[in-house]
Amino acid sequence: MQHSAVPDLAHTRTRPIHWVATATAIAAVVALSSVLQPDAATAAQAAGPPAKTAPVHGTPPDPAAVTFPLECGPVKAVVQQKATGDLDGDGRPETVAVVHCDAPMGTPPDGVYVLTQGADSDEPRVVATLVEPKDRQTVTDFAVRGGAVLATLLGYSTADVPSCCPDTEDDAKWQWKNAAFVRSTPAGARTV
Template sequence: MQSLPGADLPHTHPRAVHWIATAAAMAGAIALAALIQPPTVAAGNDGAGGHAGRPAPGPDATAVTYPVDCADTEPEVVRHGSADFDADGRAETVAVVRCRAAAGTPPSGMYVVSAAAKPGQSPSVTETLLDPGEGMSVGEFAVRENEISATLLGYSSPDVPRSKPDKQRKVTWTWENGRFRLTAEPVPGTRV
């Protein structure tokens, strides 16, 4: 059998370097294809605020007037998170708010903030989950798809320093049938 012309040339014998170069080129092509995405659907056409299935971001937690009396100061937003609880394509924001204090831990309020109903209006508080008048503060805090979870911290008596809460309870608010349902876990150290 006669060999093909050029069959004995060095570049016609596959070697490890050829396979590595081919693999690197294919990896580059795959990475480039992953970066190139089709354009998203125009706002208003996908029923989800133009974010291809994701809700529009929640309202700015700092742009709201909260029902908190802080005497001479403004309340501060210490934590916040967003989720589209009512599945209308616009996320609501959950904010943990308290008065500024030089010492101790002032009580917290937890509020659900909804986007303005009309252009030019400000977002507003639509639900109070925790009133600062209850005297508790919020420890751990998380917002997920249809759930808000928190650890509420409190005091067993007025003699307990406000910087060292000695009571805690994990609670969850779940969005069900158009409203938030509160579920509280047993108080640590108690029998169920």
């Protein structure tokens, strides 16, 4: 057996102090990432031709006053984006909210909910779910225009795709028709 001419190097052996240093560095990164969060995104409605519906009267429902049908465990639900408009043509505004769990790391899936409140009530309530969080989608390019809800949905082609890296993109449009929200842009995800 031939021995190496290079002596053993001390740094090539793992010792407990190396594991302690690595664990400390990882803990610092996790702690820092849970403290530093990006500012909340806001959706802005683009100017366009006026909708041919009745004039909108009243205050739009406030998403902060609603309990969303979202299981978040020990963290709270966060309204990431919201937009308002008269979606059903009754002259009262509805609010559409993009909501997800306030996870300290990763990209939690979004839910998209339509809120309304009756003419005789100040209590807003969820009347429709357009995107279920269980579908593992992230909502971008979100707006309410011309009585329709528009969004781009980022998702995953298989369950094996890591949550960090959505690999599909799908444009969606929902409109109120026959007493329900109907998706008029077919689900046809394209790979990104």
